[in-house]
Ligand SMILES: Nc1ncnc2c1ncn2[C@@H]1O[C@H](COP(=O)(O)OP(=O)(O)O)[C@@H](O)[C@H]1O
């Protein structure tokens with residue numbers, strides 16, 4: 461018999477929309493269906509523990525390690541400082557030493573100008589760790605607000621580039637440093653533990669990008685509110701997730717005011733009615749993705765009872781760990797005009813788009829985010845010759 465697929469569910473959205481609440485509610489319902497579940501948060505504000513109404517003492521004594529909620533459910537609020545030390549310790553120490561050494565600092569700081577965001581890397585390390593080395597069947601990550609989320613998903617690409625650089629820098633340093641190391645005792649040479657730690661770090665991240673782009677494993681859910689600014693950000697995020705090839709399997713519209721409230725509040729009528737206008741827009745934008753609507757509770761939502769209420773609104777009579785919708789973010793297609801690479805990028809603006817080929821990969825850059833799409837064998841000698849937008853897709857002609 462086939463074993464049940466492990467699932468990774470990411471929640472993304474603007475600050476305050478309800479990501480932590482929905483992530484926690486999803487975890488709770490998943491655990492109640494008997495699935496061993498962990499909810500992770502990178503938020504330094506500790507709102508995950510708060511949403512489960514965990515007291516301060518319990519939270520502090522957990523020191524960033526998992527806290528048990530019930531037999532199947534754990535939550536973990538990652539402490540970035542602790543985690544850096546744990547996963548990246550020797551490497552960070554060596555780089556610091558290097559930065560502080562005269563003569564080499566310019567070269568190094570130039571090369572290492574794009575040091576990846578450690579929070580994002582930590583999130584990736586944990587996903588990889590729990591996915592491969594734990595018995596958690598469901599791994600839920602409450603992501604930081606959208607801007608950082610984009611850094612998070614672009615991290616595997618950045619890291620690959622970065623690791624190449626770091627190795628190059630290292631070789632340069634060794635070339636300069638070795639012959640004179642005897643004389644210049646203040647030039648630090650990485651010792652054995654540095655290499656070990658770099659190796660472990662690499663090893664721990666290996667394959668995480670493959671997990672993230674597998675739609676049977678990873679889903680990202682957009683949490684949004686029926687408001688103009690929030691909606692805009694969700695659309696932008698959606699475009700970027702497509703660019704990276706991470707499957708958005710549902711959109712959750714949270715904090716919708718019930719129509720009865722609108723009737724009884726003449727002074728808020730205009731504002732509240734606009735919610736329903738944005739709700740229609742959301743449906744039009746994200747079709748055919750499922751849209752889960754959650755009313756505003758009109759009370760404070762804390763503790764298990766509050767989360768149960770949310771879970772029943774988001775996933776009435778449904779398993780929250782299901783893949784609700786699957787869509788290939790990009791595909792290759794043979795047409796009369798030639799081979800097309802089709803990328804679902806519904807709301808991107810042309811002026812921010814850049815397209816080129818490096819090696820056997822097509823690079824698509826949108827603003828300051830880029831992705832690499834590997835060409836299949838039979839197309840690897842083709843070049844992108846033109847591109848156009850059609851039916852929500854960017855269609856790139858390869859010839
Ligand atoms: N459907 C809802 N009804 C009422 N209050 C809500 C609802 N969803 C979330 N909240 C409240 O809104 C606030 C922000 O939610 P939170 O989940 O912390 O947002 P985020 O993680 O996106 O910043 C919290 O106080 C939470 O209890």
Ligand SMILES: [Mg+2]
Pocket residue numbers: 479480481503507602
């Ligand atoms: Mg939060």
